Amino acid sequence: MEWFNVGRIVNTHGIRGEVRVLSTTDFEEERFAVGIKLAAFKKDDKKPTWVTIESMRRHKNFILLTFEGMNNINLVEPFKEGMLKITKDQMTDDLLEENEYFYHDIIGCTIVSEEGETIGAVTDILQTGANDVWVVKGTKKEHYIPYIEDIVKEIDIDEKKIVIHVMEGLL
8 A cells, every 4th residue: 555644743742642743744734634534653663553533733833633532642652753644545636726746746757858858757856935846867967847837848647757848057
């Protein structure tokens, strides 16, 4: 099964079973909504424990969650330093706006120029203030391609192919 991280449990909070979560998702309201089921992986554990969110609130830079049936610090303590994950089936495209994609859809795509020359494959995505930057591993070197309308012309997720306009100095 393919898993995607949505948060890291960094600690417990209080004695009533709250956990302090550092979010790793852009869709916090949907992923941490009351009633949502998440896979909780204990530190160094390969098998998840399925939990259902009972309550959610913000506290400083963290999200505080409680899980149904776990209203005591002793029940949530084993999850400390663990991960909260979802399956691929739980990811829905309706969360995305037009011209937005999940990172896992972009990573692995082949980058091709408008002239048909293969530039390389996307290996990572860097989040900068203005726009994302794709790290593209070419045959000879690594390239950094900004995800902006002037450069990215066509994205075909099914074919894992992205066509870009190569501006002067880009490569």
